[in-house]
Amino acid sequence: xxxxxxxxxxxxxxxxxxxxxxxxxxxxxxxxxxxxxxxxxxxxxxxxxxxxxxxxxxxxxxxxxxxxxxxxxxxxxxxxxxxxxxxxxxxxxxxxxxxxxxxxxxxxxxxxxxxxxxxxxxxxxxxxxxxxxxxxxxxxxxxxxxxxxxxxxxxxxxxxxxxxxxxxxxxxxxxxxxxxxxxx
Amino acid sequence: xxxxxxxxxxxxxxxxxxxxxxxxxxxxxxxxxxxxxxxxxxxxxxxxxxxxxxxxxxxxxxxxxxxxxxxxxxxxxxxxxxxxxxxxxxxxxxxxxxxxxxxxxxxxxxxxxxxxxxxxxxxxxxxxxxxxxxxxxxxxxxxxxxxxxxxxxxxxxxxxxxxxxxxxxxxxxxxxxxxxxxxx
DNA sequence: ATCAGCATGTAAGGCGTTACATGATTCA
DNA sequence: TGAATCATGTAACGCCTTACATGCTGAT
Numbered sequence: 001x002x003x004x005x006x007x008x009x010x011x012x013x014x015x016x017x018x019x020x021x022x023x024x025x026x027x028x029x030x031x032x033x034x035x036x037x038x039x040x041x042x043x044x045x046x047x048x049x050x051x052x053x054x055x056x057x058x059x060x061x062x063x064x065x066x067x068x069x070x071x072x073x074x075x076x077x078x079x080x081x082x083x084x085x086x087x088x089x090x091x092x093x094x095x096x097x098x099x100x101x102x103x104x105x106x107x108x109x110x111x112x113x114x115x116x117x118x119x120x121x122x123x124x125x126x127x128x129x130x131x132x133x134x135x136x137x138x139x140x141x142x143x144x145x146x147x148x149x150x151x152x153x154x155x156x157x158x159x160x161x162x163x164x165x166x167x168x169x170x171x172x173x174x175x176x177x178x179x180x181x182x183x184x
Numbered sequence: 185x186x187x188x189x190x191x192x193x194x195x196x197x198x199x200x201x202x203x204x205x206x207x208x209x210x211x212x213x214x215x216x217x218x219x220x221x222x223x224x225x226x227x228x229x230x231x232x233x234x235x236x237x238x239x240x241x242x243x244x245x246x247x248x249x250x251x252x253x254x255x256x257x258x259x260x261x262x263x264x265x266x267x268x269x270x271x272x273x274x275x276x277x278x279x280x281x282x283x284x285x286x287x288x289x290x291x292x293x294x295x296x297x298x299x300x301x302x303x304x305x306x307x308x309x310x311x312x313x314x315x316x317x318x319x320x321x322x323x324x325x326x327x328x329x330x331x332x333x334x335x336x337x338x339x340x341x342x343x344x345x346x347x348x349x350x351x352x353x354x355x356x357x358x359x360x361x362x363x364x365x366x367x368x
Numbered sequence: 369a370t371c372a373g374c375a376t377g378t379a380a381g382g383c384g385t386t387a388c389a390t391g392a393t394t395c396a
Numbered sequence: 397t398g399a400a401t402c403a404t405g406t407a408a409c410g411c412c413t414t415a416c417a418t419g420c421t422g423a424t
Contacts, residue, residue: 004413005383006283013290023403033289036282043384045405070403080293087294090305092283098220099190099276101342105217106197107335109264110271115335121274151291151299154357158285158350165349166342173338188385189411207375227412229377254375374421383412393402 007039007047012056012083015075017148019060022048022071032136032152035129035159048073056082100125104173116177123170130163191223191231196240196267199259201332203244206232206255216320216336219313219343232257240266284309288357300361307354314347 014020014028022044029039051057056079061072075083100122107115133156140153198204198212206228213223235241240263245256259267284306291299317340324337 036285097279101220105339
């Protein structure tokens, strides 16, 4: 029941780096952040409004030169404190909802070939994401001497290393399921 | 907005294997399933009631021998079809919410030692969970020749392989952050 | 006797998604 | 001129957690 909205921290974290609009924030989330956290417009805009009300962010400029409004937000000193307090807080929840793995766990209710198919589907998803991460890695290595990029680099490496492990598991699992053909 | 409640599939999947009470289901989730899906009483009991209404599960026995009611559920043929249709459905969502990794991503807003601390905390969590998974693995290897156990084995291996990759990443990351002492 | 575990359930409320509504700008 | 992208926001609704309420059973 206590406020526990982590999207606030994504917003604050991004604004700590650079001023941005809600739309910009969404683009960033869909970029490198989506590998460990997601967010939609329907969660970003209300969060931004509430953070402003609380004094953690402020409008640094509204373009209303004829066209549609465009609201650029900055983080305030109070917002920076909220962000730092969260970073220092030792409590972190790491929740995964892996429907693909759940389907493998309950694979016994269907033919073995359905499970093999589900592993293939999972593998394809991971392979596609891994390519994106490897692209990020290549670009980051050029600017790694700059502080700040190192944190992005570490999280990209987290993604790459875990996805590589997933792919090895996919290969192993398919081998195991194919060899022991009994349950079909 | 369409029904998308995966807890239904956890329940159906478990009941496909054996008749159980809501309480039993919760225990199973807190055991091996929690590594890829979670569930609380507040989600299990209402789901069970609705699955019964829909005809996917049925009460196979209510103990009311003097004491408090104890409702044992079984899966119906219709429930089995629902489960199989889900297994055959190619759409699976794999959502991770890794607050620990997010803290590392935004680590630039604080001292480097805070990030090192956050990596340590993550590492401890993973080490503890890995021990549990290795215990499962040891027990499963004794009964691996039995069909059905193989699916549990595969998901346990998924956990072990990814957690081992996480731990290697923790070690590497701490080394990288300690060596390049500049931002402190 | 008391405490942990077994057992079921409800209520309040937060979080988040999807779909919708609106409209400007840019580029082919 | 039409499509894609930029840009903000709301409404409906589903999902889930936490806390609460209740009471039995078995072991120490």
